[in-house]
Amino acid sequence: MEKPIPIGTTVVMERTGETMEEMYVNMGPQHPSTHGVLRLMLKLDGEYIIDCIPYIGYLHRCHEKIGENRNYTQIIPYTDRLDYLASMSMNFGYVLAVERLMGQKIPERAEYMRVILAELQRIASHLIWLGTFGLDLGNFTIFMYCFREREMVLDLFESVTGQRLNYSFYRIGGMPMDFPDTFLTDCQAFLAWFKPRLPEYDAIMTDNILFQKRVQGVGISPPQVAVEYGLSGPMLRACGIKWDLRRNEPYSIYDRFEFDIPVFDTCDVWARYMVRRREMEESVKIVEQALAQLPPGEVMAKMPKTIKPPAGQIYSRAESPRGEIGFYIVSDGSPKPYRYKVRSPAYVNLSALPEMLKGCLVADCVAVLGSVDIVLGEVDR
Amino acid sequence: MTPEEILEQLKQKFGDAITESEVKGVEVRLTVKPEQSWEVCRLVRDIGFEYLNCISGADWMTHLEVVYDLSSLQHPNKAHLRVPVDRDNPVVRTVTDIWRGANWHERECYDLFGVRFDGHPDLRRILLPEDWAGYPLRKDYTDERLVPYTDYGMEEKVAKAEGEKAAPKEARSLQPPTPTKPATA
């Protein structure tokens, strides 16, 4: 018979090195709130998280290797699959990078189309985020509300592109075709419907005391840490840093629109929620202005049959709903990129997760992870 | 501070380590020797480039390259640091102690290019499985499942040049991978 262990001894497991008080919980890759196939090893002391190790790569699709074996136009559909909840923004970032590399100017109307679609996409992406964030916190109803509105955005996209998720609609040098005739009225009708819905979301989420208690003071990432980790997008703006590439490094025609950059300085999940919640309003503003200013004209610039950017390299960035989407492209003058690399915002934001999780409860883990707003397609590439 | 001034400041301190330099718009582009890359990076950070955008690798066949893209949240300048490293023994000192966010970028670079980062706290593969062999983004990496680039219209030209036999083979290259075992007719 084994000797009984005296009470009070710290027993350390031989294999894992964990003590009896600590427990490793494997969250994911199949878990309802890891938003895909993310795996988190949580080291728990009771309900408290001591440490968290993220394991990613379950969705790795050799995006960059494929990119290096395709020509510049062929890469566009692959960028859709990066952040499949914001394909328009991914397309936008990519074609912007190639155009910058080529020094290509595109027609005015195409610029407006790009901005309108990208901002609608931002709304759709934030809606999905809001819905799934509600699910994470146990509020099921907001999910359906958000999906109702997102469905309308997707209908708009379908009328423009024929696709509902992976649009591949941006081209190097412009847009492949103009808006359909019905788009302008449909889009305005959507905005008119959508604006009164935002207070509805507030009623069920923002003003709900239970929700506030769950998110305030949780998952804090001080501004210092946020900059050190290179967080971007709403994650950075939730740390009180007013940084938005649309404003700070205006690309396309973003310098022509009036919009606020929502900033909150509590650095917690609540701040991230509020930033995204307010960004939807700002996107509506941008779309409204762009629709009003939409000029007539061509949508595609005169482009060579085979796109061969001059030899050189560029790191180009744009503001996706999740933050700074960067494309590093090295061209050797041939029709395919010599090196093609994606800096995905969710990848960088996720790398700060262990920092934010330390000392939280397991239940907070879900809220914090939800607030990071990861899309595994983009993290794993 | 203009990019020219930044470059001047860097050159003053690390004149020997900087082999190439260029100012393009607001971007300072440098090529730095790997031995002093960490010191240059720290100075660049202290100058004001506190935001690490990205660390990427590139394989130039003769050597590997680690590329740092840096920017600032205060001023519009950007920095683009290129550190060439030996292809057979690629080692660079880690910058995780300068920018904490470099952790995952460096792991990715290690994973896909095999560049080892000296002093990295947790240098493991990140995107690929732990037991993966080889570094896929190197240009000499081969995999039977890899579909090579085909230029449109090239199929016919190749067929004409190489005779009838080559034509179906070239066309098949756009298809899913062929099984390694010969099909039993």
Next chain:
Amino acid sequence: MMIFATLVERFYAALAAWGIPWIVPTLVVMVIVVSVVLAYISVAAMFMIWWERKISAHIQVRYGPMRVGGWHGWAQSIADGIKLLLKEDLIPTGADKVVFVLAPMVVFGATVAAYVTIPWAPGLIVRDLNIGILYMVSISSLVVVGIIMAGWSSNNKYATLGALRSAAQAVSYEVPLVLSLLGPVMIAGTMSMGKLVEAQSGRWFGVLPGWFVFPQIVAFLTYFTCALAECNRLPFDIPEAESELVAGFHVEYSGMRFAMFFLAEYANMFVVSAIATTLFLGGWHGPWIPLPGLPREVAHGLFGLVWFQVKCYFLIFVMMWLRWTLARLRVDQLMGFAWKVLLPISFANLIVTGLVLILGKHALLYVGGIAILLLVAILLAARPAARTVRVGERT
């Protein structure tokens, strides 16, 4: 309904006259009663599952089940039940098999046992124990034992965490729950369920029905909150929080064993609503008229039966409504709420009730008013200052 008692007595007498030992008619009656109760539970739970799906759907701007059975998918629960019955019976390799198999039975058994003292209608009660309410509360807290068994035996960390949470939650919420039930018990001076309902037959000030909810509104709200926690319903569903613990204690269960947990959850909802109805909402009391062609007693009983059901299902509806509107609490907030808010309130309510009972009914107006004001003050003071930022406000 006295008719049932009379019938049973006649049955006993007839069999005794034939010289058959008393054990036979007792067993026969027991089997009949148990079958009726079980049948009721199954049908009611199936109805509640379908109903919840419809309620949630309509809250979420969708239709819910629409196909199975025709009209609004009424047969959806039956189809689901059949599917669950036909599923493969899985027991994880690492599980403690005996405990794993027993756990759903314990949960279901404990829930069913609580139906013994539910006063359905005047005289229609399986057994009107003189400690009815005590029995009901204690037997339904046995559910936790089953949950801990399920969580522990599954050999799954999520299940264990769920079970631990469940145990902590049940222990915490049982205290204010029982304390809040003491108010009506003190007023009525009895613990028998039937007598508790009868005590609510009068009228308050000649206008309001004599339900205990009016003098005991605080106790009622406390009880209802605790009851939500007792049933593991949102916002207190942390033992099975699916976004955190996947499914909590029943993560490894499938097929019929899972169905038993599911059934027990809904049956338990009915039990806590029945307690609330009996103690606070006047049980079977409600307006009724004599039906032509039926004895007065039967008509009263039928109306009572309907009223009891209406009240119960109204409370269940509120529970479902809350579930689909609110977010989930965190485990530490949950505990804090039980010990720091609910417990003081229920104690205060107990003291005030006692004072009023001693001072007589005339003191009710004065003391009750002051007490409510005091309670509100305590509540406001106990509530930590929540930093609320409205949308549109810049920080």
